[in-house]
Amino acid sequence: DIQLTQSPSFLSASVGDRVTITCRASQGISSYLAWYQQKPGKAPKLLIYAASTLQSGVPSRFSGSGSGTEFTLTISSLQPEDFATYYCQQLNSYPFTFGQGTRLEIK
Amino acid sequence: EVQLVESGGGLVKPGGSLRLSCAASGFTFSSYSMNWVRQAPGKGLEWVSSISSSSSYIYYADSVKGRFTISRDNAKNSLYLQMNSLRAEDTAVYYCARDSISTALDYWGQGTLVTVSS
Numbered sequence: 411d412i413q414l415t416q417s418p419s420f421l422s423a424s425v426g427d428r429v430t431i432t433c434r435a436s437q438g439i440s441s442y443l444a445w446y447q448q449k450p451g452k453a454p455k456l457l458i459y460a461a462s463t464l465q466s467g468v469p470s471r472f473s474g475s476g477s478g479t480e481f482t483l484t485i486s487s488l489q490p491e492d493f494a495t496y497y498c499q500q501l502n503s504y505p506f507t508f509g510q511g512t513r514l515e516i517k
Numbered sequence: 518e519v520q521l522v523e524s525g526g527g528l529v530k531p532g533g534s535l536r537l538s539c540a541a542s543g544f545t546f547s548s549y550s551m552n553w554v555r556q557a558p559g560k561g562l563e564w565v566s567s568i569s570s571s572s573s574y575i576y577y578a579d580s581v582k583g584r585f586t587i588s589r590d591n592a593k594n595s596l597y598l599q600m601n602s603l604r605a606e607d608t609a610v611y612y613c614a615r616d617s618i619s620t621a622l623d624y625w626g627q628g629t630l631v632t633v634s635s
Contacts (some may be wrong), residue, residue: 411579444621453612453628454554454562459621494542497562501620502552502578508563 412436412500416509422517427488431512433481433498442502445474445483448511449494457496458483490516519543521613521622526629533603533633539596539613539626547571547591550616553598555609556628563609566598567616581607603633 413436423429429434433443441461446454447493456465466513471486485492498509525537539551553565566587567576575587586599596613610630612624 442620446622448562451624454622455625456621456623459617459623461619465621465623482616498563499622501616502566505578508562508564511561517595 411505412503412507414498414500414507416496416498417513419510419512420492421487421512421514423514424517425488426488429485429488429514431483431496431498431514433476433483433509434469435479435481438478439500439506440500441477443474443481444475444498444499444501445472446497446499447492447494448497454497474494519615521624522627523611523613523626523629526611526631528632528634529603530635531633532596534601535603535631537598537600537613537631538628539598541594541596541613541615544615544624545591546594547588547620548554550574550610551589551596552616552622552623553587553596554612554622555631556612557606557609560609564612565611568596600631605633607618607631623624625629 415434417432430450443461445458448454462474496512522540550569552567553619568587582600584616588597610628612628613626615624
């Protein structure tokens with residue numbers, strides 16, 4: 411199975427900050443990586459698919475990059491509504507594993 | 518508008534069974550693979566199972582293989598998860614999610630809570 415490791419697991423930042431979350435795969439997954447945002451009590455929301463393609467309706471301050479084994483999610487200027495937990499997921503091969511999550515909190 | 522609505526969750530004793538349903542609307546259900554993903558209380562997301570559009574291909578996480586069965590009825594626009602031999606560690610919110618050509622899970626239901634406890 412492909413393991414995904416996110417770093418950091420916890421991030422404290424301020425409104426307006428630029429933040430980057432990394433997702434490393436235990437083996438190459440080409441660009442079969444998605445990023446999700448989840449708020450407490452809510453279902454996950456797709457942000458980025460195919461490593462770098464912004465899902466329709468997602469603000470342009472979110473961006474994704476990477477291929478192979480290393481991927482990043484960047485939020486260029488944090489907004490109050492961005493404080494949430496973020497997950498990466500690989501869809502290169504079954505089982506479709508998730509990273510352990512990165513909790514982004516207000517400093 | 519794409520909608521996925523799960524139902525069937527509840528409290529069940531260890532060793533018991535439960536059948537979850539997911540009613541889909543707003544898209545051509547028979548054209549998409551579908552997934553179940555779960556989240557234990559306070560924990561991260563765990564992919565559980567996938568089924569292709571025509572049910573030809575089915576996959577399970579090792580943690581549920583042999584106990585859970587995914588199925589679908591394209592005529593009823595519905596996805597199912599039959600869960601047998603339930604354990605305490607199966608306690609979670611279960612989400613159904615649409616697979617956008619294996620590039621992402623692009624739509625999710627609101628989830629249904631399954632609690633396994635005596």
